[in-house]
Amino acid sequence: MPLLWIVQAQLDRAHATIKADNPRGAMAFPKSQGGGGWVPLAAMHKIAERLGCSHMDVYEVATFFTMYNREKRGRFHIMLCATTPCMVCGAYDIMHTIEKHLGIKAGETTADGEFTLTEVECLGACVNAPMVQVNDMFFENLTTESTVQLLDNLKAGNPVKIGPQNGLTNSEGPMGRTSLIEPPLGPQCRDLGA
Numbered sequence: 001m002p003l004l005w006i007v008q009a010q011l012d013r014a015h016a017t018i019k020a021d022n023p024r025g026a027m028a029f030p031k032s033q034g035g036g037g038w039v040p041l042a043a044m045h046k047i048a049e050r051l052g053c054s055h056m057d058v059y060e061v062a063t064f065f066t067m068y069n070r071e072k073r074g075r076f077h078i079m080l081c082a083t084t085p086c087m088v089c090g091a092y093d094i095m096h097t098i099e100k101h102l103g104i105k106a107g108e109t110t111a112d113g114e115f116t117l118t119e120v121e122c123l124g125a126c127v128n129a130p131m132v133q134v135n136d137m138f139f140e141n142l143t144t145e146s147t148v149q150l151l152d153n154l155k156a157g158n159p160v161k162i163g164p165q166n167g168l169t170n171s172e173g174p175m176g177r178t179s180l181i182e183p184p185l186g187p188q189c190r191d192l193g194a
C-alpha cells in the first residue's frame with residue numbers, strides 16, 4: 001500500500017497546487033500527498049517485482065481501495081463523499097451542482113482535463129458534511145453556492161479556503177463546540193510522564 005501511494009504521489013506532479021487562503025489549511029497540506037495522481041499498470045508490475053509477489057497480489061490491493069486512481073485524473077480531482085451522513089446533509093445536491101456546473105457526470109473528466117468528479121465513501125469528515133476532497137484538500141460544510149464558488153476559484157487559480165466553508169473551525173457542529181470543552185479528568189489511561 002505505501003508503494004502504491006508513493007507512485008500515485010509521484011504521478012501527482014501534473015496536478016494543480018491548490019492555494020489556501022487560510023494559513024492553517026495551508027500548513028496542514030504543505031505539498032501534494034498523492035490524492036490527485038494515479039497508478040499505471042507498469043508501476044504495479046514494478047511494485048510486484050520489488051516485493052517479490054505476483055502481479056495479482058498488487059492488482060487486488062490497487063483495485064480494492066478507491067484511494068488508488070487507476071486512470072489519469074483531471075488537474076483537480078473532486079472526490080465527493082456520498083456515504084450516509086453526507087447523503088442526508090445534501091451530498092447529492094452538491095453532486096448535481098458539480099455535474100451541472102462542469103457538464104460532466106460522476107466518473108467523468110471535463111474535456112479540458114481540468115476536473116474529474118468521483119463519488120467516494122466516507123472520508124472521515126462526517127461532522128462537517130457535506131464535503132468533498134479535491135486532490136489532497138478537504139472542503140466541508142458545502143452549500144450549492146459555495147460549491148460553485150469553489151469550482152470557479154480553483155479553475156481561476158484563486159486562493160481558496162481549506163476546511164469548513166461556513167465560518168466554523170475544525171470539527172464543530174452547527175452550534176459550535178459543545179462538548180469536550182473542559183480539561184480531561186484524570187486518571188489518564190496511561191502516565192505519559194512515566
Ligand code: FES
Binds near residue numbers: 085123124125126
Ligand atoms: S459520511 Fe461523508 S465524510 Fe463521513
